[in-house]
Amino acid sequence: MGADKIILIDLDGVLANFNKAIADAFNKDYNEIEDNWTPGNWSIAQQLNLSEGEIWARVNKIESFWEDIELYPYAKKLVKYLKSKYEVNVCTSPSSNPACATGKMKWLLKHKFGFGRNIIITPQKHLMAGPNRILIDDMDKNCDKFKAHGGEPLLFHQVWNSGGKFDGDRLEYIKSVL
Numbered sequence: 001m002g003a004d005k006i007i008l009i010d011l012d013g014v015l016a017n018f019n020k021a022i023a024d025a026f027n028k029d030y031n032e033i034e035d036n037w038t039p040g041n042w043s044i045a046q047q048l049n050l051s052e053g054e055i056w057a058r059v060n061k062i063e064s065f066w067e068d069i070e071l072y073p074y075a076k077k078l079v080k081y082l083k084s085k086y087e088v089n090v091c092t093s094p095s096s097n098p099a100c101a102t103g104k105m106k107w108l109l110k111h112k113f114g115f116g117r118n119i120i121i122t123p124q125k126h127l128m129a130g131p132n133r134i135l136i137d138d139m140d141k142n143c144d145k146f147k148a149h150g151g152e153p154l155l156f157h158q159v160w161n162s163g164g165k166f167d168g169d170r171l172e173y174i175k176s177v178l
């Protein structure tokens, strides 16, 4: 892939440890949850034996939920590398709560990623697809649709997707495939 590529990078499950934040909201030990994760199961609700409704009811009560999500340890280095080589835009899906979009923008500012306003908030990520567009995302469905619309997805391997648990060096892996 050349330098003229435009990167669209997801937040939850790629830069932000969303599932840990959910586990924390229910006072569960996230490491234990991840160790016992059913490979390929997307749903943190199922892993916690909760309904989607229960998850969102709890999340929506926590005012700073989105702003307080932990960064993955490699997140800053990964973004710095990508920005040194490519144009990079955030591409992230909002929840149904309007506070989510605000919280995500606050999160990006707090961690000084330097994306400015290059933030695309949509669940319809395939609308950004096209030649030279790379979507880095942890959801199989997003990647499949992005590819079907002419883009180049890069599935970010996680225990909850078809890539599976990834124990290697994230940055080195991304460098090797871009």
Ligand SMILES: [Mg+2]
Pocket (backbone or CB within 6 Å): 010, 011, 012, 013, 014, 137, 138, 139
């Ligand atoms: Mg994601």
